[in-house]
Amino acid sequence: xxxxxxxxxxxxxxxxxxxxxxxxxxxxxxxxxxxxxxxxxxxxxxxxxxxxxxxxxxxxxxxxxxxxxxxxxxxxxxxxxxxxxxxxxxxxxxxxxxxxxxxxxxxxxxxxxxxxxxxxxxxxxxxxxxxxxxxxxxxxxxxxxxxxxxxxxxxxxxxxxxxxxxxxxxxxxxxxxxxxxxxxxxxxxxxxxxxxxxxxxxxxxxxxxxxxxxxxxxxxxxxxxxxxxxxxxxxxxxxxxxxxxxxxxxxxxxxxxxxxxxxxxxxxxxxxxxxxxxxxxxxxxxxxxxxxxxxxxxxxxxxxxxxxxxxxxxxxxxxxxxxxxxxxxxxxxxxxxxxxxxxxxxxxxxxxxxxxxxxxxxxxxxxxxxxxxxxxxxxxxxxxxxxxxxxxxxxxxxxxxxxxxxxxxxxxxxxxxxxxxxxxxxxxxxxxxxxxxxxxxxxxxxxxxxxxxxxxxxxxxxxxxxxxxxxxxxxxxxxxxxxxxxxxxxxxxxxxxxxxxxxxxxxxxxxxxxxxxxxxxxxxxxxxxxxxxxxxxxxxxxxxxxxxxxxxxxx
Amino acid sequence: xxxxxxxxxxxxxxxxxxxxxxxxxxxxxxxxxxxxxxxxxxxxxxxxxxxxxxxxxxxxxxxxxxxxxxxxxxxxxxxxxxxxxxxxxxxxxxxxxxxxxxxxxxxxxxxxxxxxxxxxxxxxxxxxxxxxxxxxxxxxxxxxxxxxxxxxxxxxxxxxxxxxxxxxxxxxxxxxxxxxxxxxxxxxxxxxxxxxxxxxxxxxxxxxxxxxxxxxxxxxxxxxxxxxxxxxxxxxxxxxxxxxxxxxxxxxxxxxxxxxxxxxxxxxxxxxxxxxxxxxxxxxxxxxxxxxxxxxxxxxxxxxxxxxxxxxxxxxxx
Numbered sequence: 001x002x003x004x005x006x007x008x009x010x011x012x013x014x015x016x017x018x019x020x021x022x023x024x025x026x027x028x029x030x031x032x033x034x035x036x037x038x039x040x041x042x043x044x045x046x047x048x049x050x051x052x053x054x055x056x057x058x059x060x061x062x063x064x065x066x067x068x069x070x071x072x073x074x075x076x077x078x079x080x081x082x083x084x085x086x087x088x089x090x091x092x093x094x095x096x097x098x099x100x101x102x103x104x105x106x107x108x109x110x111x112x113x114x115x116x117x118x119x120x121x122x123x124x125x126x127x128x129x130x131x132x133x134x135x136x137x138x139x140x141x142x143x144x145x146x147x148x149x150x151x152x153x154x155x156x157x158x159x160x161x162x163x164x165x166x167x168x169x170x171x172x173x174x175x176x177x178x179x180x181x182x183x184x185x186x187x188x189x190x191x192x193x194x195x196x197x198x199x200x201x202x203x204x205x206x207x208x209x210x211x212x213x214x215x216x217x218x219x220x221x222x223x224x225x226x227x228x229x230x231x232x233x234x235x236x237x238x239x240x241x242x243x244x245x246x247x248x249x250x251x252x253x254x255x256x257x258x259x260x261x262x263x264x265x266x267x268x269x270x271x272x273x274x275x276x277x278x279x280x281x282x283x284x285x286x287x288x289x290x291x292x293x294x295x296x297x298x299x300x301x302x303x304x305x306x307x308x309x310x311x312x313x314x315x316x317x318x319x320x321x322x323x324x325x326x327x328x329x330x331x332x333x334x335x336x337x338x339x340x341x342x343x344x345x346x347x348x349x350x351x352x353x354x355x356x357x358x359x360x361x362x363x364x365x366x367x368x369x370x371x372x373x374x375x376x377x378x379x380x381x382x383x384x385x386x387x388x389x390x391x392x393x394x395x396x397x398x399x400x401x402x403x404x405x406x407x408x409x410x411x412x413x414x415x416x417x418x419x420x421x422x423x424x425x426x427x428x429x430x431x432x433x434x435x436x437x438x439x440x441x442x443x444x445x446x447x448x449x450x451x452x453x454x455x456x457x458x459x460x461x462x463x464x465x466x467x468x469x470x471x472x473x474x475x476x477x478x479x480x481x482x483x484x485x486x487x488x489x490x491x492x493x494x495x496x497x498x499x500x501x502x503x504x505x506x507x508x509x510x511x512x513x514x515x516x517x518x519x520x521x522x523x524x525x526x527x528x529x530x531x532x533x534x535x536x537x538x539x540x541x542x543x544x545x546x547x548x549x550x551x552x553x554x555x
Numbered sequence: 556x557x558x559x560x561x562x563x564x565x566x567x568x569x570x571x572x573x574x575x576x577x578x579x580x581x582x583x584x585x586x587x588x589x590x591x592x593x594x595x596x597x598x599x600x601x602x603x604x605x606x607x608x609x610x611x612x613x614x615x616x617x618x619x620x621x622x623x624x625x626x627x628x629x630x631x632x633x634x635x636x637x638x639x640x641x642x643x644x645x646x647x648x649x650x651x652x653x654x655x656x657x658x659x660x661x662x663x664x665x666x667x668x669x670x671x672x673x674x675x676x677x678x679x680x681x682x683x684x685x686x687x688x689x690x691x692x693x694x695x696x697x698x699x700x701x702x703x704x705x706x707x708x709x710x711x712x713x714x715x716x717x718x719x720x721x722x723x724x725x726x727x728x729x730x731x732x733x734x735x736x737x738x739x740x741x742x743x744x745x746x747x748x749x750x751x752x753x754x755x756x757x758x759x760x761x762x763x764x765x766x767x768x769x770x771x772x773x774x775x776x777x778x779x780x781x782x783x784x785x786x787x788x789x790x791x792x793x794x795x796x797x798x799x800x801x802x803x804x805x806x807x808x809x810x811x812x813x814x815x816x817x818x819x820x821x822x823x824x825x826x827x828x829x830x831x832x833x834x835x836x837x838x839x840x841x842x843x844x845x846x847x848x849x850x851x852x853x854x855x856x857x858x859x860x861x862x863x864x865x866x867x868x869x870x871x872x873x
Contacts, residue, residue, distance in 0.1 A: 032713055187576075208713070423690070481689075481812065
């Protein structure tokens with residue numbers, strides 16, 4: 001196989017894996033033309049979260065944090081084990097975020113491009129590249145204590161979250177605005193064309209219900225920053241931040257597959273150094289850094305003298321310095337220990353704040369089937385798959401509602417969307433078991449099984465039409481899905497502003513029956529601050545967060 | 556920018572615009588005016604009364620499709636309501652994510668049979684749609700209506716924002732509201748409600764089922780529920796009302812859930828008088844029609860006969 005073929009194979013592999021990843025996020029969606037086989041227990045036709053299960057960082061982090069490896073995470077061994085022998089092929093050939101960074105690093109305008117010596121300098125190893133290793137150790141330290149922050153930086157969760165909650169919703173809004181822009185002229189052929197194009201792409205690309213996500217400006221800014229940084233440093237994220245890259249770098253330290261340099265034929269043109277994606281020193285005068293290399297093969301491709309080859313058991317004596325091995329990873333033992341200790345310290349920092357259990361935020365309504373909060377935080381990687389799949393747009397990323405520790409973890413905002421009583425899709429797509437996959441029966445309950453509760457509804461009598469304004473309504477009662485209804489009515493005579501008696505039915509909540517689904521809050525006509533609202537109290541997953549005497553301590 | 560450059564670029568832009576416009580013209584279908592607010596020729600779909608037929612008939616049969624056919628035949632059969640080449644829209648109640656046995660949505664057997672009958676009478680197209688309360692994907696799947704209607708050849712439409720047009724309903728309460736276009740841009744409208752208890756309007760049957768053609772802040776209509784129901788019934792009286800009383804939801808309406816709240820009646824009412832249909836069907840819930848606000852108001856407004864017997868009520872028991 002020639003070097004050109006190998007480089008083209010790498011490009012095809014990158015494109016393919018990127019498209020598969022994007023497609024899986026796109027398909028994390030209850031499509032309108034999807035006809036499930038079993039209508040009473042609707043499940044998506046594909047395992048859409050499988051890509052996320054290939055991350056060794058997620059597997060290791062969740063294992064350290066909660067002591068278990070959740071079902072599909074064993075897939076990550078498919079990445080990890082070959083890395084030990086081959087090096088970081090994942091970064092250069094597979095990782096969709098790496099691919100995105102690769103493309104954007106290559107894509108520069110003529111004026112801003114780094115060429116010649118500047119380009120060589122730009123692709124030389126820099127000391128900021130060790131940040132990723134320390135970040136990795138901090139995250140591992142935290143995970144040891146059950147504080148899982150890995151998802152913020154794992155490239156697969158990072159990209160899934162960014163695409164699912166920012167890129168795709170933006171695409172939807174853009175498509176809608178373009179369509180309505182062309183239709184706004186009232187010029188029939190134009191609007192007709194626009195509408196037919198829209199109707200063609202909509203079922204394939206857009207969700208049935210247009211999504212609006214809470215706090216995605218923070219997710220979007222982070223994502224944009226990572227993309228933009230490629231203009232300043234090639235693959236800035238991969239070289240400097242990515243803790244998965246660091247983990248794979250550590251594992252590939254003694255890989256048997258590597259770069260062999262032939263000093264005899266090299267004429268020091270430095271083309272290899274100019275095109276290096278990993279900034280790993282492929283040139284003869286440098287010691288090669290195995291742990292930084294992403295195996296993109298650009299060095300081989302750009303070498304005019306064929307002085308470089310990748311092979312098993314390469315001779316590493318090409319570099320002028322001793323010892324005759326690859327460059328050691330640029331980290332110190334002392335700082336590594338300090339990083340792990342810093343990570344460990346996140347646990348007392350986060351848990352001694354008031355948010356966790358002591359003063360829980362009432363808006364932290366977790367998805368149905370979510371495990372208890374400490375376990376939840378030890379599992380959730382903030383991939384946003386639950387938010388993406390929720391057919392009612394009920395699940396949203398938090399900002400600080402669940403504390404800094406729970407940033408971008410999912411909560412339900414019933415005002416925007418309620419929890420559909422028969423829906424179990426969020427549990428189905430969760431890759432780490434933070435949300436358990438409930439059966440239809442476990443979700444909605446029956447005579448013998450209690451339903452899964454995410455909270456309890458409350459009436460705000462000062463805002464309720466029939467309590468405060470002498471007007472009929474009962475919309476909350478109409479929408480209440482429990483049987484018998486959680487919201488019950490009592491007929492009362494109240495008086496309007498003229499003193500005339502008005503018969504109204506005033507709503508009450510029966511907390512024994514309420515599941516906290518939030519249909520009442522969603523439907524309440526007092527739209528800005530609903531007169532009936534749900535808070536997390538009474539949630540099935542918590543022993544402490546209860547009001548009813550019979551449920552004290554039994555969960 | 557040079558003048559020459561400017562002229563060149565303007566020329567290019569104009570050429571592009573011309574190509575776009577031309578392509579649009581080439582692809583444009585001038586027959587269906589789906590690009591803008593359809594010219595709503597009429598919103599009353601009711602047909603001229605015919606004294607040789609009763610205005611309301613009820614048939615009872617454990618075979619629900621047979622009950623529908625029998626009641627419909629008493630009114631003159633489907634050919635009286637659907638002429639060859641006409642577009643028909645059927646409005647079942649698909650409000651909730653419930654199974655047919657729970658009696659929250661119209662019986663899918665009746666919807667499927669109705670679609671079949673429309674095509675048999677020569678309908679050019681049959682649309683089945685509703686604006687569900689719960690997630691429409693789940694409602695149409697679990698209720699069995701999507702499967703039944705599609706199997707019979709209907710076009711089942713789950714509405715999106717694009718499908719609404721704002722129309723002046725010219726009612727007392729209802730003025731300019733977004734309406735699902737398939738319910739006004741059609742030749743025949745067949746209303747297929749199910750009989751359910753409702754805590755505010757006592758019952759939700761035929762006229763109340765028309766709420767389902769509205770978008771917008773429907774949850775505010777409860778503040779004047781009787782008048783808004785009557786406004787809608789005046790705005791778009793259907794060609795035919797087919798009331799599903801095969802299973803009746805006695806309590807816990809309109810969503811139900813428990814089979815204990817369902818009474819099996821195996822009855823189907825067909826009517827050209829929607830007030831009479833509501834009046835008769837409300838008796839399944841143990842109500843007196845004159846005590847039901849919107850039925851009484853509709854009768855007072857001259858919309859139909861609350862005394863359904865005066866409308867030539869015919870009962871066909873098996």
